[in-house]
Amino acid sequence: MTTDKNSQNKKIDKRFDDKIIQLSHGDGGIKTGELISNLLLGYFGNEILDKLEDSAVINCSGNKIAYTTDSFVVDPIFFPGGDIGKLSICGTINDLMTTGCVPIALSLSFILEEGFRVSDFKKILSSIKNTVNDNGLRIATGDTKVVGKGSADKIFINTSGIGIINNNINLSPRRIKAGDKILINGGIAEHGIAILGSRKEFNFKSSIKSDCASLFSLVKDMLSVSKKIHALRDVTRGGLASILFEMSGASGYGIKIYENEIPIKKEVLGICQFLGLDPLYIANEGKMIVFVDNKDTDRVLNIMKKNEYGKDSRIIGEVTEKYEKSTAGKKSYKGNVVLITRLGTIRILDLQYCEQLPRIC
């Protein structure tokens, strides 16, 4: 028994040999992938966790339950378009919605720093209350811890959420197939740029607001018009490119998207160009990519455009063939995503390898 454990630990040590945690272990890129696949799955891997989806789907006495958790450390805690409270609730709901479930309850835990202003805390609590109420939800359980000054930065939030999935609904990257169209519900990179613009170290002013929003109603609308939606994914940390890469890896299919079709505000693009950032890798907090059978594309697109959070929805690309060779360098990351540039040339998209911006959500 002990020898088994030892050899397992040795295997993990070999697969994950970094000596200290670096910021890039949390950026949604290659290093994060290594941490999750080689270290965490090494300890905890099982048939549910191994899928690494936004929400786990668990069978519970014949019912399908969606179950997710998330932590929020965004800096600053108040930003144009939202705050850490609204972000935590929307982020949790959106993770649940990728399963097509009806969310039923949330948990909420705070880690507070000694000296944090109660007036700010109240503002956050009220923002949480509004977001929870707007979505017809309840906080069912919670926890609070306070740590000494400097041991945390003002406030960190952890959440979890559960939902019930109708037995007819089955959304998963594994259902993606060649010819599926890929849709997105609006402009990319707004959350990341809004956060950046509100940080002191960046001396620029912009009118860009975070897209932070609950996509509960949008997903409900989409599912009401089509049974051929194959998969949904919340496009957060790592940005559109990283999420597409993960979807390609999980499905085994190649993905092709078109630069000219990707919605992005002019101002967002301008700021990205000025700062040398690639908007395809910048975080969103109210964007969903939708993989839908070509036959139902128009129907889904039309209903998305009617929703408040889908007015600028576009078809950005399609699923190509099953691929044999991955575009990423190492076998542990699979995926094959290409971008057709505005010049008509091909550009490979893969996981990023160094954080563009830490503490974005």
Place this chain on the structure above:
Amino acid sequence: MNSSIEELILSLTGNKTGRRINIMEVCGTHTMAISRYGLRQLIPETINLISGPGCPVCVTPAMDIDLILEITKQYEVSLFTFGDMLRVPGTESSLYLKKAEGRDINICYSPLDALDYARKNPDRKVIFLAIGFETTIPLTAVIVKRAYLEKITNFYIFNTHKLIPEALELLVNDKEIKIDAFLCPGHVSAIIGSEPYKFLADKFGIPCVISGFEPEDILQSIVMILEQIKKETSEIEIQYKRVVREEGNPSAVKLIYEIFDKSDSTWRGLGNIPGSGLKLKEKFSRFDARIRFPVKKIKSAEPAGCECGNVLKGIKKPFECRLFSKTCRPESPVGPCMISSEGSCAAYYKYERELKNIKV
């Protein structure tokens, strides 16, 4: 496709001179744009775009990283630098790893942030690791001048600035490298203008075009180069006229030489190039971190098997290095050309390495 691009490609393919033409770009932003927009897919194969020493992070020798690491180890200092510099490996470690271990190493987006920190924290000794070509040198000059005028005593720079024209002279004198033309960096010329390149056209007969950074700019610049080659002329032309003037920005140049004198400088891969660096004038030498924080000589070594030197000279393409995409990848880089977001190995890796395997 954009119609202006289409016209440009037509004029490129119609402009065959019948031989292979080597055009070197010496700016990381050009390198990235060429790879990112897949410009090699658009131009005829006879036009060979090669990347030169255009990324300041890439040409910083391991010795400089080792020195600054040693300073942060031996002295209580707060170090500020640009994000790209953090991951460059010295002989044994990098600023990024030392930062994670708790050393006071900070990313700044402007050198002014470093000076500001020094003003607000008079009890800390603050070093700005100054890096870059002519584009960023005036900013460093500004903060040194301000620190001098404000009599700030806890602020220093660790200067690794380098000058582009002097490096180009070394490259054209190297028999191993055959360069038919240069695509010159627009941002550098926004400061120095076109005059400092004139010797390339007059003495070496090499056409140069100062180019902007959009893919359309680069394609148009290549057309301008080909037209010169066709006409058998060599001139310094400005394509990036919306930003660059022939005389550059004389007051910025004046400011540089108010603070600095030209000096020799060591470039990774190219070695020592006379007159290609800058050192603080005597009057400002008290801001020099190398003088204020002496450390004993360190045995520095470039990583074994790394071909960054040949890549920087354009002798080898990134994928011709044995380490490329094997042991040297962006998440575990060996050489600086893979680390810097504007390094040519990073550009090839990120955008072009698997193109031949892609079915679209």
